[in-house]
């Protein structure tokens with residue numbers, strides 16, 4: 001299916017320790033996390049809050065386990081703060097990722113986001129950007145995209161539940177109003193399905209812009225409960241709305257077919273935040289690895 005060497009397989013540390021709720025998996029160490037990633041058969045990772053910020057220490061720890069850095073999340077605040085403030089932090093983040101050998105920088109606009117509010121019902125309160133906020137976002141992303149290019153890197157925008165870029169319409173709008181040379185798309189299956197979008201329509205429409213992929217599955221019964229009981233994003237995660245590919249309601253075969261058909265090059269990164277006390281991270285990493293082998297043949 002995928003041509004040899006086109007894709008690399010990674011896994012995010014969020015299944016071991018959750019950056020949005022560090023109390024989930026607080027007892028899991030950095031070394032345990034990266035050792036189990038390697039043991040499960042992955043060759044890449046994103047950077048979590050327990051990872052050392054020292055380039056040589058992180059490089060050594062990952063190299064010992066044959067792991068590479070795929071990317072790391074950056075929270076932008078382009079709709080609520082001065083551009084210069086976001087740019088300064090972005091440059092620091094970019095330079096760290098560049099030193100670690102990453103080629104893409106994950107960016108999500110967190111201005112007005114309800115993603116990290118424990119008590120705020122998700123679906124009723126997601127922000128809807130005004131015309132002015134859309135312009136601030138597009139212009140700001142163009143600025144950050146140019147900064148990424150200074151190091152030969154791509155900015156990949158992460159559409160996300162509880163933010164102003166969640167739905168198909170919002171993703172379409174962002175893609176239409178940004179320059180493909182400066183702003184690419186991160187495709188996250190879990191966020192699209194949880195939001196009620198057609199993940200395959202988004203994939204087909206924006207395939208040429210997609211430069212990073214998060215493979216996240218959804219437990220449909222929990223997603224339904226989140227809507228009916230007006231739960232927050234964090235409550236949804238704690239309740240188990242997300243899981244690894246092969247354990248939820250998404251059939252990843254058409255996703256892999258579409259990506260490979262378009263000769264997608266880059267990372268396929270399993271990202272399944274759930275409570276590690278309820279879902280053993282190593283067990284679920286092994287499960288994901290087996291499912292990908294059986295469906296994508298890699």
Ligand SMILES: O=C1C[C@@H](O)[C@H](O)[C@@H](O)C1=O
Nearest residue numbers: 019020073158188214271
């Ligand atoms: O890429 C991601 C990073 C996390 O911090 C976030 O909340 C998660 O849902 C996600 O998709």
Ligand SMILES: [Co+2]
Nearest residue numbers: 158188214271
């Ligand atoms: Co993601």
